[in-house]
Amino acid sequence: MTKAVGERELALGILLEITRDGVHSHAALRDTLSKYQYLEKRERAFITRVVEGTLEHMIEIDYIINQFSKVKVNKMKPVIRTIIRSAVYQIKYMDSVPNSAVCNEAVKLAAKRGFANLKGFVNGVLRNIDRNVNNIQYPDKKNMLEYMSVRYSMPLWILDGWRKSYDIDTIERMLAGFLEERGTTIRCSLSRISKEKLIEKLEREGVTVKTHPYLDYALEISGYDYLGDLESFEDGDFQVQDISSMLVSEAASPKENAYVIDVCAAPGGKSLHIADKLNGTGHVEARDLTDYKVGLIRDSIARSQMKNIEAVRQDALVFDEASKEKADIVIADLPCSGLGVIGKKTDIKYKMSKETQDELSKLQRDILSAVHNYVKPGGTLVYSTCTISEAENMGNVRWFLENYPAFKNVSFEETLCDELKGSVRDGCLQLLPGIHKGDGFFIAKFRKEV
Numbered sequence: 001m002t003k004a005v006g007e008r009e010l011a012l013g014i015l016l017e018i019t020r021d022g023v024h025s026h027a028a029l030r031d032t033l034s035k036y037q038y039l040e041k042r043e044r045a046f047i048t049r050v051v052e053g054t055l056e057h058m059i060e061i062d063y064i065i066n067q068f069s070k071v072k073v074n075k076m077k078p079v080i081r082t083i084i085r086s087a088v089y090q091i092k093y094m095d096s097v098p099n100s101a102v103c104n105e106a107v108k109l110a111a112k113r114g115f116a117n118l119k120g121f122v123n124g125v126l127r128n129i130d131r132n133v134n135n136i137q138y139p140d141k142k143n144m145l146e147y148m149s150v151r152y153s154m155p156l157w158i159l160d161g162w163r164k165s166y167d168i169d170t171i172e173r174m175l176a177g178f179l180e181e182r183g184t185t186i187r188c189s190l191s192r193i194s195k196e197k198l199i200e201k202l203e204r205e206g207v208t209v210k211t212h213p214y215l216d217y218a219l220e221i222s223g224y225d226y227l228g229d230l231e232s233f234e235d236g237d238f239q240v241q242d243i244s245s246m247l248v249s250e251a252a253s254p255k256e257n258a259y260v261i262d263v264c265a266a267p268g269g270k271s272l273h274i275a276d277k278l279n280g281t282g283h284v285e286a287r288d289l290t291d292y293k294v295g296l297i298r299d300s301i302a303r304s305q306m307k308n309i310e311a312v313r314q315d316a317l318v319f320d321e322a323s324k325e326k327a328d329i330v331i332a333d334l335p336c337s338g339l340g341v342i343g344k345k346t347d348i349k350y351k352m353s354k355e356t357q358d359e360l361s362k363l364q365r366d367i368l369s370a371v372h373n374y375v376k377p378g379g380t381l382v383y384s385t386c387t388i389s390e391a392e393n394m395g396n397v398r399w400f401l402e403n404y405p406a407f408k409n410v411s412f413e414e415t416l417c418d419e420l421k422g423s424v425r426d427g428c429l430q431l432l433p434g435i436h437k438g439d440g441f442f443i444a445k446f447r448k449e450v
Contacts, residue, residue, distance in 0.1 A: 007043050008105055009112070010036065011050040012082055018055065018347050020078045025055055025347040033226070041225040046096075054089040055346040056179060059153035061088045064136055068128040071121070079113050080122065087126050092133055099130045144168055148175060157354050158339060165390045170435065174388070177434020178343040183208075183222035185438070186238040187246055187269075189304060190217055191276050193237045201232045213437060214243050214417050215250070236304045241269040244340075244386070244431050244441030245333075247420075249273040251412040251429075251445050252329050252382045256281040261323060262331040263316040263371045266293035268300040270331055275309040282328075284309040287316065316367045323374045329382065330374050334364045336385035336392050340440020343433055361391045365399060372404055372448075381407065381446040386439055388432060393442040397428060400446070407446040 014032050017023040029051055033044055054061065062073045065084060073081055087106040091099050103126040110122045139146045145163065149156045152175035162171050188195045195217055202209050202221060207230070212218035219238070227233055227240070248270050254260060254277050262271040262284065271286035278284070286297045286309060297311035314320060316334075337357045338348045368383065375381050383400070385392050401409060411427040423429055423436065431441040 007046050008050070008086070008109055011047045011054075011086060012079070012109060012113075014047070014051050015054060015082045015086060016078060018051075019058075019082060019350075022351075024345065025051070026345055034228075037226065044225065049094070050086055050089065052346055053093055054086045055350075057089055057093065057153050058085065058350070059155070060150055061085050061092075061153075063138075063150045064088055064092070064129060064133075065125065067136065068132065069125045077115070077118075080110060080115060080118055083109055083113075084122060084125060087122075088129055091126070091130055103127055103130060148172060152176070152179065153349075155349055158349060158352075161354070161357075161389065165388075166432075170432070173434040174432055174440070175434070177432075180343070180434070182343070183210075183220040184227070184240060185212060185242050186219050186221055187241045187273060187276075188217040188219060188238055189236060189272075189276055191279050192235075192305070195219070198232065198237050201237065202230070205230050205232060212243050214420065215246055218243050218246055234303070239269055239272055239300070239304070241273065242341075242344075242441075243438040244436075244443075245269055245439075246273060247416070247429070247431075247441070248331065248333060248382055248384050248443055249277055250415040251443050252331060252380060253412070253415060254278055254282065254329055258282040258328040259326060260284045260329045260331065261327040261371075261374050262286045262333070263314075263367065263374075264288060264332065264334055265311070266296050268297035268311070270333055271297065271309055272300060272304050272306065274329070274331070275304075275306045278308055280306075280308055282308055285312055286310065287312045287314040289313070289315055316371060317363075319370045319373060325374070325376045325379075327374045327379060328376055329380045330371055331382050331384075332368060332371055333382075333384045333386075334367055336360055336364065336387040337389055338386055340386045340388050340431070340433065340442075342440075344439070357389060357392070361389075361396065364392060364396055368396070368400055369403075372400075372407065375407075375448045377448055377450045379448050381448070382443065383446070384441065384443045386441050388430065388440040388442070393430060393444075394426070394428065397426075397444045406449050408449065410445050410447045412443070412445045 014028045017028040018025050065073050083106050087102050090102045107119045107123050110119055139150055141147045145159045188198045199209050207221050208223040210220050254274050260274050265271045265286035266288040268286050271284050275284045288294050294311045294313045301309055337352050342349050409427045413421050413424045428444040433440045
């Protein structure tokens with residue numbers, strides 16, 4: 001077995017875990033790459049690109065396959081469907097391997113997986129697509145939503161929802177933004193190390209570093225192989241965190257000795273950020289629902305070596321009487337549809353539904369109904385989501401203000417860089433992929449009257 005076949009077999013296994021077995025894409029990819037740590041950097045990059053690329057373009061890929069296969073995609077056996085999908089992605093979007101080799105390796109992989117009788121079918125479909133890949137007939141742009149659904153592989157129901165809030169040009173820029181390649185965004189742990197010293201340390205480790213334009217202590221890194229192998233990561237000198245998530249702590253603006261409760265904290269990025277901002281003072285209580293999630297937070301705390309933060313198991317839906325009016329700041333970054341982070345968690349767009357999105361919107365309101373009680377008079381509640389859904393964002397802001405008049409919506413524009421100030425609407429910030437330099441994200445800040 002050649003190396004190329006080995007890489008493709010691993011990619012096939014990951015894609016089957018995601019599309020057939022329901023495993024989240026980031027978890028399936030992470031677990032496989034961790035298991036096969038002996039893989040070279042090039043091999044890891046190939047597997048990652050094939051998996052993520054196939055998922056990113058899956059609606060378009062299925063549309064193409066259905067034009068050239070008598071057996072439609074939804075009628076194929078899962079293994080064969082996945083082999084063909086990943087091969088079509090390589091034919092259309094990857095130049096590193098000749099298309100003839102892509103077809104040959106797909107045929108070999110079908111036989112290796114026990115489908116030798118379907119080698120001719122796989123070969124015929126892929127050879128036909130290879131000959132015609134530059135002449136695909138896409139939906140007419142007269143129906144722009146249908147065209148964008150196929151061209152950018154976005155479910156039509158999501159586009160229909162966005163169309164109520166955004167114009168076609170904005171939607172297309174968001175869709176293109178999801179497909180852009182980007183480095184990893186990290187936050188310098190300023191209570192441990194200066195940005196300048198961290199950059200020096202990363203560059204000695206062979207990492208490419210540049211400062212993010214929104215926050216001086218935020219960096220974009222690339223060119224590394226495995227994050228866990230970096231000494232700077234193991235030393236707790238930085239946390240992996242998107243810029244949009246960092247803005248939550250900026251909006252919260254914690255003062256020294258503040259008591260902070262983060263009600264849905266895993267994996268702990270925002271909690272650790274606030275603890276870092278408190279510079280050893282105060283206390284941050286990072287809560288989440290399960291032992292597993294609390295364990296993730298504790299791992300991050302241990303690596304950070306911070307002493308003013310603890311992880312606690314607590315259901316955010318259940319009112320905790322002991323926490324009533326205890327917190328100077330409550331962070332409510334709540335479970336959401338996640339449609340703002342499709343660029344990182346590609347499978348979200350296929351797993352989410354309108355019905356689930358509506359359920360999540362209600363869940364957010366139920367959690368807010370419990371956790372607003374933890375805010376002291378004069379204290380702050382920061383509500384955030386990693387989505388761009390009107391109902392989950394401004395819809396919930398309006399609902400909260402109507403039902404809890406002791407809270408007032410306050411602007412945090414003064415904490416933002418000049419580039420973002422113009423994006424504040426009604427005191428809230430909606431970041432959009434392709435428009436802003438970060439994930440799709442929403443932040444609102446409320447203050448409780450004294």
